[in-house]
Amino acid sequence: MARNAGGSSLMRQEIGQQPAALRATIEALLPRRAEVSALAAGTRAVLFIGRGTSDNAAVYGSYLIQAHAGRLTALAAPSIATTYRARVDLDGVLAVALSQSGRTEEIVETLEWASACGARTLAITNGGESSPLALAASVALCTQAGVERAVPATKTFTTQLAALAVLALALGAPLDPGELRAVPDAVESLLAGPADVAGLERVVGALAKVRGVVVSGRGMAYAAALELAIKLKEACYLHAMGLSYADLLHGPIAVVDAETPAIVVAADSGPTLAGTVDLARRVTEAGARAFGIGGGAALAAVCTTTLAGPALPEWLAPIGLIVPGQLLTEALARRLGINPDSPRGLSKVTQTD
Amino acid sequence: MARNAGGSSLMRQEIGQQPAALRATIEALLPRRAEVSALAAGTRAVLFIGRGTSDNAAVYGSYLIQAHAGRLTALAAPSIATTYRARVDLDGVLAVALSQSGRTEEIVETLEWASACGARTLAITNGGESSPLALAASVALCTQAGVERAVPATKTFTTQLAALAVLALALGAPLDPGELRAVPDAVESLLAGPADVAGLERVVGALAKVRGVVVSGRGMAYAAALELAIKLKEACYLHAMGLSYADLLHGPIAVVDAETPAIVVAADSGPTLAGTVDLARRVTEAGARAFGIGGGAALAAVCTTTLAGPALPEWLAPIGLIVPGQLLTEALARRLGINPDSPRGLSKVTQTD
Numbered sequence: 237m238a239r240n241a242g243g244s245s246l247m248r249q250e251i252g253q254q255p256a257a258l259r260a261t262i263e264a265l266l267p268r269r270a271e272v273s274a275l276a277a278g279t280r281a282v283l284f285i286g287r288g289t290s291d292n293a294a295v296y297g298s299y300l301i302q303a304h305a306g307r308l309t310a311l312a313a314p315s316i317a318t319t320y321r322a323r324v325d326l327d328g329v330l331a332v333a334l335s336q337s338g339r340t341e342e343i344v345e346t347l348e349w350a351s352a353c354g355a356r357t358l359a360i361t362n363g364g365e366s367s368p369l370a371l372a373a374s375v376a377l378c379t380q381a382g383v384e385r386a387v388p389a390t391k392t393f394t395t396q397l398a399a400l401a402v403l404a405l406a407l408g409a410p411l412d413p414g415e416l417r418a419v420p421d422a423v424e425s426l427l428a429g430p431a432d433v434a435g436l437e438r439v440v441g442a443l444a445k446v447r448g449v450v451v452s453g454r455g456m457a458y459a460a461a462l463e464l465a466i467k468l469k470e471a472c473y474l475h476a477m478g479l480s481y482a483d484l485l486h487g488p489i490a491v492v493d494a495e496t497p498a499i500v501v502a503a504d505s506g507p508t509l510a511g512t513v514d515l516a517r518r519v520t521e522a523g524a525r526a527f528g529i530g531g532g533a534a535l536a537a538v539c540t541t542t543l544a545g546p547a548l549p550e551w552l553a554p555i556g557l558i559v560p561g562q563l564l565t566e567a568l569a570r571r572l573g574i575n576p577d578s579p580r581g582l583s584k585v586t587q588t589d
Numbered sequence: 590m591a592r593n594a595g596g597s598s599l600m601r602q603e604i605g606q607q608p609a610a611l612r613a614t615i616e617a618l619l620p621r622r623a624e625v626s627a628l629a630a631g632t633r634a635v636l637f638i639g640r641g642t643s644d645n646a647a648v649y650g651s652y653l654i655q656a657h658a659g660r661l662t663a664l665a666a667p668s669i670a671t672t673y674r675a676r677v678d679l680d681g682v683l684a685v686a687l688s689q690s691g692r693t694e695e696i697v698e699t700l701e702w703a704s705a706c707g708a709r710t711l712a713i714t715n716g717g718e719s720s721p722l723a724l725a726a727s728v729a730l731c732t733q734a735g736v737e738r739a740v741p742a743t744k745t746f747t748t749q750l751a752a753l754a755v756l757a758l759a760l761g762a763p764l765d766p767g768e769l770r771a772v773p774d775a776v777e778s779l780l781a782g783p784a785d786v787a788g789l790e791r792v793v794g795a796l797a798k799v800r801g802v803v804v805s806g807r808g809m810a811y812a813a814a815l816e817l818a819i820k821l822k823e824a825c826y827l828h829a830m831g832l833s834y835a836d837l838l839h840g841p842i843a844v845v846d847a848e849t850p851a852i853v854v855a856a857d858s859g860p861t862l863a864g865t866v867d868l869a870r871r872v873t874e875a876g877a878r879a880f881g882i883g884g885g886a887a888l889a890a891v892c893t894t895t896l897a898g899p900a901l902p903e904w905l906a907p908i909g910l911i912v913p914g915q916l917l918t919e920a921l922a923r924r925l926g927i928n929p930d931s932p933r934g935l936s937k938v939t940q941t942d
Contacts, residue, residue, distance in 0.1 A: 280678055281634065283661065287835055299666060303673040308636065308682060310663035313652060314835065315808050319860045320656040325633055329661060342835065447800045448828035455668050469844040475801035475828030476844075482640050482667065482695065490932045491822040491829075507672045579843045 247386035247471075247569075247576040251562045254391045255424035258555070260380035261395040262416055265402045268377065272406035275356050275375045279330040281308040282407075283355060285346045289389045289466060290334035290396065293360075296459035296554050297332065297400035303455070304409035304551065314342050317349035326355035332403065336384065336392040338363020338370055347372050360399045362392045377402065386577040388471045390562050393463060394423070397555045404551075415549050422546045423556050429544065432560065438541045439527050440567045442497065443468075448475030450492050452484050452515060453501035453557075455508035457530070460554040461501045464529075464561035471569045471579045481508070481515055492524045500539065501557050502531035506550030513538055530557050600739035600824075600922075600929040604915045607744045608777035611908070613733035614748040615769055618755040621730065625759035628709050628728045632683040634661040635760075636708060638699045642742045642819060643687035643749065646713075649812035649907050650685065650753035656808070657762035657904060667695050670702035679708035685756065689737065689745040691716020691723055700725050713752045715745045730755065739930040741824045743915050746816060747776070750908045757904075768902050775899045776909050782897065785913065791894045792880050793920045795850065796821075801828030803845050805837050805868060806854035806910075808861035810883070813907040814854045817882075817914035824922045824932045834861070834868055845877045853892065854910050855884035859903030866891055883910050 282301055284294035291311065298309040312331075316322050331350035335343045338361035347369065351357050359373035362381045370376035379395035401416050443449060449468065453461030458480055465478030477491065484498075492498050498519045502512040509531060516526040517538040528535040530545020530553065543564070546556025569576035635654055637647035644664065651662040665684075669675050684703035688696045691714035700722065704710050712726035715734045723729035732748035754769050796802060802821065806814035811833055818831030830844065837851075845851050851872045855865040862884060869879040870891040881888040883898020883906065896917070899909025922929035 280680075281661065281663075291836070299669070299673075302666065302669045302677050303675045306675065306677050308634065308663060308677055308679060310634075310661060313655065313808075313833075315861060316652070316655045319808060319864070320652075321860075322656045322659065324655050324659050324661055326661060327633075455666075455672060469830070471843075473844050473846065473849075475830060475849065477822070477828060477830055483644070490824075491826050493826065496828065507674075508668060511672070 245386065245566060245570070245576050247388055247390060247566045250384055250386055250390045251559065251566065252427060253382065254394050254559065255420040255427070257381040257391040257395050258398055258423060259420040261398050262419065264380050265377050265399055266413055266416070269402060269406040271375055272358065272403060275358060276330045276407055278328065279356055280328045281310065283310050283312050283326065283329050283331045283350060284334065285312040285314065285331060285343055285350065286334035287314070287340065287343065289393050289463060290336065292459050292463040292466065293334055293393060293396040293400060295462055296397050296456060297403065299456045299459065300400060300404045300551060301407060304411055305404050305407040307407060312346060314346040317346040318342055324353050326350055326353035329355040330358060331355035332358045332360060333369055333373065334360045334396055335369050336362045336389055338367025344368045344372050360396055362395065387579060388467055388565065388576060394555050394558060401552060411551055415552060419548060419552055419555050422548050423559055426546050426556055426559050432543050435541050435543050436563060436567060439543065439564055440571055442525065443474065443568050444571050446495055446497065448477065448496045450477045450479055450484065450496065450498040451501070452479050452481055452498060454481035454512050455506070456550060456554050457501045457503055457508065457557060460557040460561065463558050464499065464501065467561060467565040471565050471576050472572055472574065481511060484515065489518070492519055492522060494523055497525035497527060499527045499529060500535065501529045502535050503550040503553035503557065504530060504532035504545060509534060529560050598739065598919060598923070598929050600741055600743060600919045603737055603739055603743045604912065604919065605780060606735065607747050607912065608773040608780070610734040610744040610748050611751055611776060612773040614751050615772065617733050618730050618752055619766055619769070622755060622759040624728055625711065625756060628711060629683045629760055631681065632709055633681045634663065636663050636665050636679065636682050636684045636703060637687065638665040638667065638684060638696055638703065639687035640667065640693065640696065642746050642816060643689065645812050645816040645819065646687055646746060646749040646753060648815055649750050649809060650756065652809050652812065653753060653757045653904060654760060657764055658757050658760040660760060665699060667699040670699040671695055677706050679703055679706035682708040683711060684708035685711045685713060686722055686726065687713045687749055688722050689715045689742055691720025697721045697725050713749055715748065740932060741820055741918065741929060747908050747911060754905060764904055768905060772901060772905055772908050775901050776912055779899050779909055779912050785896050788894050788896050789916060789920060792896065792917055793924055795878065796827065796921050797924050799848055799850065801830065801849045803830045803832055803837065803849065803851040804854070805832050805834055805851060807834035807865050809903060809907050810854045810856055810861065810910060813910040813914065816911050817852065817854065820914060820918040824918050824929050825925055825927065834864060837868065842871070845872055845875060847876055850878035850880060852880045852882065853888065854882045855888050856903040856906035856910065857883060857885035857898060862887060882913050
């Protein structure tokens, strides 16, 4: 897709701004690893606090930190804090709250609750140092995505993932920061590559004719699958069911049929690729269509159509894997006559309570 | 619904066996609280390990233990153990593995991994003391559901929830064991009550005409919503999207429309009821239908049709709230010409790897 092609939607423009947003974020946050390490010293578990897209980012952080930094992670249920008003022992826990705006009251309140329960507190937000969430945390990692105007989050999501990669490094993950620095270029190449225009068009055409789709992925890539599912629900009103690889095998694979295709997301390498390829093969053998995102030649060989993923190592792949999904969401919304910038029922900062 | 009415499906019979299964399970497990307390002594967090329906049970355990026993809980990603083969610091953690059969290799392997990482280990299984999962754990709480022959789990799920209620009591939750002992009678009353035949028929009729549905609930009740969503996917091939209350508000409420109703699950009382009523009102105000399960008069007042829930306190309500959902799934499958006992693509014990 040529760099300046695409529709005139804000969402499409913001998708294109991701290389610059990632570059600025990584440059700003990588030097802060020592500060985060100091905050986390003596903690043994990480509690993520987020909703919606930010919760999907937390899923990435959760896999990354367990797989590579050896700490237990948990995803908070904010209602425990805000509705049950329970007291939970969080001594030895690093609480990490994610909110694009930094203004979602429920998230700020849950981080304050975590602090009162004994946790150390870190914020990841695009709302700046003066946002309520940043002010509520001991340390704030501010992403540098700039103003995001389209309702569906794009660059604020991928920069959250980059911040989480910095967190993993700060927690001692033996991974190469140089690989993180290479992410903006990889996303730029993905956006610039012309190869997938035809593939994208085919997948858009297929999804425009169905009511539902299953989106699946395993390990790190699961976060990108969940995020694509939320995008397709909120901007295209598709019945998009985000299911983990194993959960799909453990039952609901029945829901995949001739009218309900699967989208399968995978990094080009890593320990979860083989299983993901098997899953896609099982879907097509059952008579349904499987659309791949990423997964290299192995996934492409068993899928109906595949959109190329980023040239990134598995631990960073989700940052690029969501990009074809964003392009797909934007193009499908327009095909369906929906303005991707302002789908029904949504506003940019959501308050739960 | 008269106690012996309903179709001749195994699933319908097993739904009806739940009062006896719960009675036997509670009788067997309540006396073992001290043993579980001793196992958990000195631990500060609980890591649940499960897949599919067992993972939905873990969601109940997670809310229950955080809200009432003051401990951090996490849901394990088995691939961290079985695919990434990561080493995570689980000192001070009680690992609780759930598997109906006790024979799902991935779950057994993940519990063994947790033990090697320093966790204490508890199994909750219907597979008996000699099942691989029970043998792998320091303590096994064996549910007494008897043989379950229909593929969609019913009595093995509700007895898992009962075992988790025993766990919460063993971890010091200041709740009344007498209320747990009253659960089988409450489920029996729900199954015996004739009031909801017409309501069930209306909801079945409505769902038979749609492709997708959103299932939502908040707090404890969220587990019942997730479980209903998996049932509707696996036995009725519906595009059933299980979404938490807040996640639905934070975006994908756009997916609810005239052709995509919502099912909203709530206890008759408790701190999450008011928010759930607001959610259902928002759905109907948006022009979509909201079908309630439980939630008493408050939820019924804002829903298109409501199925009565159990007369149980909020902490135990999910054990009864899934029952109207099971009846709905069984009746809808038959209406759609599907044999609920053996939906496509499923077998009773699933191996992921």
